[in-house]
Amino acid sequence: MPAHESSPSAAPAARTSLADVEPPIALGPLDGRYRRTVAALVDHLSEAALNRERVHVEVEWLIHLTTHGVVPGAPALSDAEQAYLRAVVTGFGADDVARLAEIERTTVHDVKAVEYFLKEKIAAAPSVLGEGTVLPSVSELVHFCCTSEDINNLSYSLMVRGAVRDVWLPAATGLVDDLAATARDLADVPMLALTHGQPATPTTLGKELAVLAHRLRRQLRRVEGAEYLGKLNGATGTYGAHVVAVPGADWPEVSRTFVEHLGLTWNPLTTQIESHDWQAELYADVARFNRVLHNLATDVWSYISRGVFTQIPVAGATGSSTMPHKVNPIRFENAEANLELSCALLDSLGATLVTSRLQRDLTDSTTQRNIGPAFGHSLLAVDNVRRGLAALSVDRDLLARELDQNWEVLGEPVQSAMRAAAVAGVTGMENPYERLKELTRGRRLTADDMREFIAGLGLPADVEARLQALTPAGYTGLAADLLRYLDA
Structure with a gap:
């Protein structure tokens, strides 16, 4: 064989397909690596939760129709029969998920599969309630006069409301409460402020954290006040089939009372779909x-980088595969990434859901299946920030050193005191800003430099004494007192 020719290499061994591994491997991190943190959302925003909520809406619609005698000849259901139907919802589990999937393989329509599923449960009622039950006679009132969107829009409203109120809001509120408590603990800890990354008028660490807590709390109030809308008015929002089937009923009133019975706000004017504006409003908040x-997260990261915060090492944890000394701010970096992903999804949801071609298109169907990931990434970030904050310690010595190395920040109060003195008629106070600019700009001053300058100004004795006693650490104004507005 010529030297330039090589022998054929062995064919690479076939890899095991991870797609065939049982139980199935999650494609995304929320259902894999981070599932423990976001698992509570599965009970509200998963496909199984959507189907359970659809069953819930169908059950309550059937009970509403029969309880209020909307359809002539339909018997009222007994307490036992209503309890039987509602138990289909409360007992909805793995077997029901599997059965629905089996039905949908035939119907190739998810809401129709729910209708058939519930009719199966009604057909089985005599074996539980006895042959005297009237449930089989009202089987055709399941999904009565409904379009799929009548069921879906109510289901999504209930799902999102549950996810927000039961999972996301408690977690977010807990984080803000922790942050507010930390701010109060650090209210009096003076810190050199940085504006444009440069030394600026001192503040307190607690006040700066309080600003963020106050901002977050305001957004929580908006989320807490969200409206969750719903409609039930047929294929194009006209009650067309309703009026033909039962012309004597006040269908808008039946719809309103039903939607409000579910704890939602009734939307009286829609196309085939509920307009989703409430979702866009909520997701923006x-x-x-x-x-x-x-x-x-970025501010705390910067404080960690600067040394203001030190991180409490976790036993056994590794910060770097090669640098043993590293304690990385991974909680805050992870949070940043997940917040960006969440916002991208929420922005897309809000932009997409408010538009529907004419009376109906299906862009919202796929879009809404991503509500779970949107909240999941946010919830994961909330958890990371909360855990990150709990592992911080303040280096008060560093803060004191920074302040003592930047006496030039007192140029602001000195020139302000000179201005006030000039207005009061004190001579020699001309051009106060310019004189302090010449003294301080681009320079580091010592305590002696600043005190010598103050002594030579000719200020009234009380003013001079006040300025001579001032230090960068003592120049925090009302920063600590401002925390009384934190929960306002």
Whole structure:
């Protein structure tokens, strides 16, 4: 064989397909690496939760129709029969998920599969309630006069409301409460402020954290006040089938009372779909909370980089695979990334859901299946920031050193005191700003430099004494007192 020719290499061994591994491997990190943190959302925003909520809406619609005698000849259901139907919802579990999936393989329509599923449960009622039950006679009132969107829009409203109120809001509120408590603990800890990254008028660490807590709390109030809308009015929002089937009923009133029975706000004017504007409003508020939280994460990251905060090492944890000394701010970096992902999804949801071609298109169907990931990434970020904050310690010595190395920041109060003195008629106070600019700009001053300058100004004795006693650490104004507005 010529020297330039090589022998054929062995064919690479076939890899095991990870797609065939049982139980199935998650494609995304929220259902894999981070599932423990976001698992509570599965009970509200998963596909199984959507189907359970659809069953819930169908059950309550059937009970509403029969309880209020909307359809002539339909018997009222007994307490036992209503309890049987509602138990289908409360007992909805793995077997029901599997059965629905099996039905949908035939119907190729998710809401129709729910209708058939519930009719199966009604057909089985005599074996539980006895042959005297009237449930089989009202089987055709399941999904009566409904379009799929009548069921879906109510289901999504209930799902999102549950996810926000039961999972996301408690977690976000807990984080803000922790942050507010930390701000109060550090209210009196003086710190050199940085504007444009340069030394500026001192503040307190607690006041700066309080600003972020106050901003976050305001967004939480907006989320807490969200409206969750719903409609039930047929294929194009006209009650067309309703009026033909039962012309004697006050269908808008039946719809309103039903939607409000579910704890939702009734939308009286829609196309085939509920317009989703409430979702866009809610997601904008959650995204804004995310962005303020992102600001907190980047600020804390900067404080860690500067040494203001030190991180308490976790036993056994590794910061770097090669640098043993590293304790990286991973909680805040992870939070930043997940907040950005959440905002991207929430922004897309809000932009997409408010538009529907004419009376109906299906862009919202796929879009809404990503509500779970949007809240999941936000919830994961909230958890990371909360855990990150709990692992911080303040280096008060560093803060004191920084302040003592930047006496030039007292140029502001000195020139301000000179201005006040000039207005009061004290001579020799000309051009106060310019004189302090010449003294301080681009220079580091010592305590002696500043005190010597003050002594030579000819200020009234009380003013001079006040300025001579001032230090960078003592120049924090009302910073600590401002925390009384934190929960306002």
